[in-house]
Each structure stands twice: as C-alpha cells, then as structure tokens.
Amino acid sequence: MRICGWIIRKKVFGRIVIIEVSGDTSIKPHVLVLKRDREPELFKLGKELDVGSAICFEGDVSPIQKSKRGVEYLVRRIDVYSTPLDPLPVDTIGKVPALLDTRIKYRYLLLRNPVEKAVFRIRAGIIEAARRFFIERGFMEVHTPKIVAAGAEGGATLFPVKYFEYNAYLSQSPQLYKQMLMASIPRVFEITPYFRAEKFNTTRHLNESWGIDAEQGFIRDEEDVMKTLEELISYIVDYIRRSYAEDLEVLGVELKPLTTPFKRLRYDEVIDMLSSEGIEIPEGEDLTDAAEKKLGEIMVEKGYEIYYIVGFPWKTTGFYYMRKEDGIHTGKFDLDYKGLEIASGGQREHRYDKLVEALKDKGLNPENFKFYLEAFKYGMPPHGGFGLGVERLMMKMLGLQNIREAIIFVRDRTRLTP
Numbered sequence: 001m002r003i004c005g006w007i008i009r010k011k012v013f014g015r016i017v018i019i020e021v022s023g024d025t026s027i028k029p030h031v032l033v034l035k036r037d038r039e040p041e042l043f044k045l046g047k048e049l050d051v052g053s054a055i056c057f058e059g060d061v062s063p064i065q066k067s068k069r070g071v072e073y074l075v076r077r078i079d080v081y082s083t084p085l086d087p088l089p090v091d092t093i094g095k096v097p098a099l100l101d102t103r104i105k106y107r108y109l110l111l112r113n114p115v116e117k118a119v120f121r122i123r124a125g126i127i128e129a130a131r132r133f134f135i136e137r138g139f140m141e142v143h144t145p146k147i148v149a150a151g152a153e154g155g156a157t158l159f160p161v162k163y164f165e166y167n168a169y170l171s172q173s174p175q176l177y178k179q180m181l182m183a184s185i186p187r188v189f190e191i192t193p194y195f196r197a198e199k200f201n202t203t204r205h206l207n208e209s210w211g212i213d214a215e216q217g218f219i220r221d222e223e224d225v226m227k228t229l230e231e232l233i234s235y236i237v238d239y240i241r242r243s244y245a246e247d248l249e250v251l252g253v254e255l256k257p258l259t260t261p262f263k264r265l266r267y268d269e270v271i272d273m274l275s276s277e278g279i280e281i282p283e284g285e286d287l288t289d290a291a292e293k294k295l296g297e298i299m300v301e302k303g304y305e306i307y308y309i310v311g312f313p314w315k316t317t318g319f320y321y322m323r324k325e326d327g328i329h330t331g332k333f334d335l336d337y338k339g340l341e342i343a344s345g346g347q348r349e350h351r352y353d354k355l356v357e358a359l360k361d362k363g364l365n366p367e368n369f370k371f372y373l374e375a376f377k378y379g380m381p382p383h384g385g386f387g388l389g390v391e392r393l394m395m396k397m398l399g400l401q402n403i404r405e406a407i408i409f410v411r412d413r414t415r416l417t418p
C-alpha cells in the first residue's frame, strides 16, 4: 500500500517516532509508527523530517492499533518530495487557534487538518447530493452566462465589468436565463456562483457566493416548487448523514434528519408574530436580519427548525414574481433554517403583457430586458423555481458561526486574495 500526504504532527519518544500523515484516502490521519530497533533507517529519517513535509509511504496496516487519532501503519519505505522552507504559519492539527483572518489566508494549508477538511468534504457532498437528486428527477444541468447585460436582483448590487465597447455586469443570479429556458426545457438546474456588490460586512453575506438554482415548468403554483426544494434539502441531509458520517463525527455535529412537508407561515402571520415580540416591520418591507433571527428563535421553541414564509407582498419582491389575484401578495417564498434565510423562490409571471407591466411598476426599463422578454412571446408555460445558498445551508447544517467558514477562498468586502 502506498499513501501520500503531509506530515501534520510528529512525536519522538526515545526509540519510537510517531508521524501523522494527512492524505486524501481517509478523513483521519494515517499514523506511522517508526521504531529504532525495527526499522532503524526510517526511524532516523523520521526524526529529521519536519511537520509540513510532503511525503509518500509504503506499508501495511499494523496488527496492533493503539492510536485513537487514526489507523497505525508498519512502514517499509518513505519518499520525501518537499520539505517546508519556513515554519508553517498555522497549526494544521488545530491545537493553536488562529484568528479568522489568518485562517482564511492559510485555509489551503489548514485543509490538512481533518476538522477543516471535513467541512469542505461535506460541501462537496452537498453538491454531489444535489446533482444526484436533480438527475433522478429528470432535471437537466445547464450553464448560463456569468457576464451579463442586466441583473434580476436590483441594480445596487451589480458589479460592473467592461466588456469591449459595452457595459456589462457579473451575474447576480441565473434568474433571467433559467426562466428563458422554460421555453424549451421544463426542468433545469444550475450550480453557480452569485456575484453581489453588497457593501456590508456581516457573518451571513459574501460578495461571491454559490447557489443551487432550479426552475420547473408547467407548475400549478409555487407549492410544486416548494415540494421540490423541501425534498432536495431533506435528500441532501440524508445523503450527508449516510455518506459523510465520519466527517460529521470529526466535526462533532449531530445532523438531524428533516421531515417533509416543512411548516408554512404566511408573511402577514409572521409580521403579527414579530409585532407581539416588539419587532415592527414597516408595511411592505422585507424582514431584517434581526427579525429573521427572532422568528427563528420563536419557531425553534415551537419545534420547527426549518420553515417557509409564503405570500410576500409585491412591494418586497423582485419584478419577476407572479402577483396573486388580490394584487397585493405574490407567489414568492423564503425558506428559513434556524433563523437564517437559506433559499428563496416562487412562481414567476409568465404572461408577456403582465411581465412588461411588472418591470415598469418596479421602475425598470423594459428595453434593457428585451432579450429576456422575447422568450415570453412563444409559448411560455407557467413556471417557478428557487435559489438555495450553499454556504448558508452549510452554516446551519454544521453550526458554523460565520459564512466565511463555509468557502475555501473568501470574497468579501475587503478580500480579493488569496
């Protein structure tokens, strides 16, 4: 057996050297036990090797297993490929805690630590699960442009890009494109970055975050979409519980399965609940972060960790949501998990004339959305979809306090490197 990785810990006890190697074949380290009397050459080499070195070893699982930290090996050969030029700037076994700033700067090194690695193995598992879920249900994976001429989620959060002689932006959301595809493919999904020029520095916002987006056609109303989303999330949670049990254990996370259907709360009901707690939401405004948090506390107390908020008033939503017959409410919903919005979506307006009216009503110029509107002229079915934030879902599944713990390379208000 030949295993490769990095030395994350080394201990010398008289005639024994114990080396822990973090590789990619297991979440826990491989423990190399080198004895002076048994393998004198390797013992000598082991004593000299620095923490941080990149090595490969050949050996077999030892018949005696004493270490609680990982599987012990009897070693026949060690090849050293690279040794650190400087002492490591962070502790890759996590004994010496580092400030968040340092952790973000050196996350690519910290990933040698099983705890850190588990977070991102689970992230990969979430993406893997989502892809399986959609494929099993006949959704087709698509890729839409990330350099765009118009945004769907409000002008203030667009990053401008110079595109030859044109003004362009980085895509905030695949919204317009996934809707246009409803003219030909009734079920699509995309796993995509969102670029948002939000200036605030919070524990729940990134300027480059990732979303799991879906759109489905021929729906009756937003309930069809909510069913897909709740099934997706419970599928992801089950998949991680089943396939990443060791990672959850390393993180000390007890991930509870979720039962569907999720609880539904009406927006108006939420406003009343918050009001009786002394939090007033001005008429027609979206929930603030503090209001969301408070609602989360109330709901967790009632036994609901995850719940929908439905029936958002038109005043609070994007232009593309379907207005209900009362003219006040819409088919927009949010999905909140322990007091944090992790997804939003809903039924869209698919009727050309109403959509043009909606753009104007929101003070947008239909001319800028011509390419999008065109798609609604040729047999657009009723449709809806959602965007689920990957990092926010991770925060709540794994109990991470800051969204920056859920992405390897962070893009926020002050970080453009590494």
Ligand code: AMO
Residues within 6 Å of the ligand: 152, 153, 172, 173, 174, 175, 194, 196, 198, 204, 205, 206, 207, 209, 211, 213, 214, 341, 342, 343, 344, 345, 346, 385, 386, 387, 388, 389, 390, 391, 392, 403
């Ligand atoms: P929305 O703007 O609510 O909806 O975004 C969907 C989800 O994406 C995540 N998210 C973010 N996560 C971290 N930092 C950010 N700056 C950030 N912005 C968004 C959140 C949020 O719930 N087009 C619609 C979706 C749809 O209707 O299909 C949209 O983008 O988890």
